[in-house]
Every structure is written in structure tokens, then in C-alpha cells.
Amino acid sequence: MLAYIFLILLAHPFGVIPTNTTTTNGNKSIFILAGQSNMSGRGGVVNNNFDCYIPPECQSNSSILRLTKGLSWEVAKEPIHQDIDYYATCGIGPGVSFANSILKNDPNIGVIGLVPCAVGSTNISQWSQGSFFYNQMLNRTRAALQGGGMLRALLWYQGESDTLNLEDAELYKSRLQKFFTDVRYDLDTPSLPIIQVALTTTLGPYEEEIREAQLGIQLPNVRTVDANGLKVGPDNVHLSTSAEVQLGQMLAQAFLEFGSDPAQPHNFLKG
Numbered sequence: 001m002l003a004y005i006f007l008i009l010l011a012h013p014f015g016v017i018p019t020n021t022t023t024t025n026g027n028k029s030i031f032i033l034a035g036q037s038n039m040s041g042r043g044g045v046v047n048n049n050f051d052c053y054i055p056p057e058c059q060s061n062s063s064i065l066r067l068t069k070g071l072s073w074e075v076a077k078e079p080i081h082q083d084i085d086y087y088a089t090c091g092i093g094p095g096v097s098f099a100n101s102i103l104k105n106d107p108n109i110g111v112i113g114l115v116p117c118a119v120g121s122t123n124i125s126q127w128s129q130g131s132f133f134y135n136q137m138l139n140r141t142r143a144a145l146q147g148g149g150m151l152r153a154l155l156w157y158q159g160e161s162d163t164l165n166l167e168d169a170e171l172y173k174s175r176l177q178k179f180f181t182d183v184r185y186d187l188d189t190p191s192l193p194i195i196q197v198a199l200t201t202t203l204g205p206y207e208e209e210i211r212e213a214q215l216g217i218q219l220p221n222v223r224t225v226d227a228n229g230l231k232v233g234p235d236n237v238h239l240s241t242s243a244e245v246q247l248g249q250m251l252a253q254a255f256l257e258f259g260s261d262p263a264q265p266h267n268f269l270k271g
């Protein structure tokens, strides 16, 4: 891990690299994608091989960019998390489906910039303020904003790793609430829209505790979409490609319901 951080520092002495503005639009709508494997994407992955099937809803579009590990923009092409979540084989996630759905519903939104940050198997403690994944997410988001644009929302799908023991499950609500509050504070976006996914059918025994924690979050501008009913793939652990497509569309719907200017008080909603 240390050698790895050292490499990053060598490659980017200031942690943030200016983006190539000749290829990017200065008014991007920027979205953070964070959490565990179902956000990263394992759709179409069987025995550590991605089947390379990219459904129509997840096709690339020149208006949908993603921030690479090297902090430059490129046209998003599934699997969009592979250079960030390189610990595993990535497949289809909800991100590109989300972006295509937004574009379809709001053609005037302009360029969408996705900032993949999710990493499989991570627990909420590994996302706490000051942790590696938290800092990586902040750094990537700040780099994304340097090319111009507005941070529109955080999409968050995590919790499975915290269903394994009772203590983590009991502490989940306060940890999650602190995580959301810290992200907003550190990115200087106090009313940043957050769309989280409520878990179902977890591997660990404490699904109900985590679900209740998620549904009980008492922060403004947090919306929840429910993974209940979404199908898992042949590995029995991860959402299938079609479920990820559907999840992306649900996240898009939730985002669009915030309205065009979520920072305004009339959209100040409890989720």
C-alpha cells in the first residue's frame, strides 16, 4: 500500500493533474460513484471473466465522460471502474446506465462527468474521513471539478460488508450519517444531493439493521432507491447486468426528482 501511494505521488507530485480542457466541456455535471462492488459493477462477470456484453443502455456516448485513475477525462466505456477497483474483475455497473438515462430525460444537461470511486468489499470504516478511499474520492472529485463543472450528486451503494457482525451493524447509522456529513463538508457542498441504495438479501446476518440504518438517515437531500427485487447474477453475490441497468435508471429517476436546482430550499427534502 505504501509503495503504491509513493507511486501515485511520483506520478502526480501535487495529487491533482489539470485536465485536458481542449477535449472537455467546462460545464460538466459531475457525479461521484462510491461504495462497494455492486456500485463498481460485476454485471456479466463469471469466474473472474467479464463476458464483454454491453447492453444498449450502457453504450458509450460522447456526452458521457469518466475520470480515469490518471485524473483525465475520457469517453466512458464499461467497465468504468476497472482502473480504480482493480482488486477484482469489473463488469457492468449502474454508472453508464444512470448517465444515459439522465441524458435521455434531460437532453439539455450537457456533458456528464462520472467519477468512479467504488471498491469491492469495503466496509464503512474504510470510507471514514481521512481513510485512503475517502481521500482518493475527495482528490478525484476535486480534480474532476478543476476542468470546470458542478458537482451534482453522490451515488452511494455500500453496506454489505457491515452486515457481518452485530457491532458494525449497530454502529452503521452513525457512521453513515457522519460519512455523508463529512463528504459534504470537505467538498464544500453542504446540500449535495446524495442518492443511496438500500440493501436487500445480504450475505451477512444483519441485513435488517443495515437497512433500517439506511432508511433512517435524518439528513436533508438524501434519497434512497431500493435494491429489493433486483436480480443477482450467476455468482449469487452481485447484481446481474440487467439489474445494474435497472438500478442506473432508478438512480437517474431519483436524481431527476431533486429538480433542476437541488441546492434551493424548495427542494430541501428528507429522505
Ligand SMILES: *[C@@H]1O[C@H](CO)[C@@H](O)[C@H](O)[C@H]1NC(C)=O
Binding pocket: 005, 008, 014, 015, 016, 132, 133, 135, 136, 139
Ligand atoms: C490526495 O491528495 C493529497 C494532496 O495532494 C495527497 O497528499 C494524498 O496522497 C492523496 N491521497 C490519495 C489517497 O490519493
Ligand SMILES: *[C@@H]1O[C@H](CO)[C@@H](O)[C@H](O)[C@H]1NC(C)=O
Binding pocket: 020, 021, 022, 023
Ligand atoms: C488534449 O487533447 C487533444 C485532443 O485529443 C490532443 O490533441 C492534445 O494533445 C491534448 N493536450 C494535452 C495537453 O494533453
Ligand SMILES: *[C@@H]1O[C@H](CO)[C@@H](O)[C@H](O)[C@H]1NC(C)=O
Binding pocket: 059, 060, 061, 062, 063, 103, 104, 107
Ligand atoms: C448520445 O445521447 C444523446 C442524448 O440522449 C443522443 O441524442 C445521441 O444519439 C447519443 N449518441 C450516441 C452515439 O448514442
Ligand SMILES: *[C@@H]1O[C@H](CO)[C@@H](O)[C@H](O)[C@H]1NC(C)=O
Binding pocket: 027, 029, 108, 109, 110
Ligand atoms: C451549465 O449546466 C447547467 C446544468 O445543465 C445549466 O443549467 C446552465 O445553464 C449551464 N451553464 C452554462 C454557462 O452553460
Ligand SMILES: *[C@@H]1O[C@H](CO)[C@@H](O)[C@H](O)[C@H]1NC(C)=O
Binding pocket: 123, 125, 126, 168
Ligand atoms: C473494515 O475492513 C478492514 C479491511 O478489511 C478491516 O481491517 C477492519 O477491521 C474492518 N473494520 C470494521 C469496523 O469492520
Ligand SMILES: *[C@@H]1O[C@H](CO)[C@@H](O)[C@H](O)[C@H]1NC(C)=O
Binding pocket: 036, 037, 038, 160, 161, 199, 200, 201, 202, 203, 227, 228, 230, 231, 232, 237, 238, 239
Ligand atoms: C449486491 O446486491 C444484491 C441485491 O441487493 C445483494 O443480494 C448482494 O448481497 C449484494 N452484494 C454485495 C457484495 O454487496
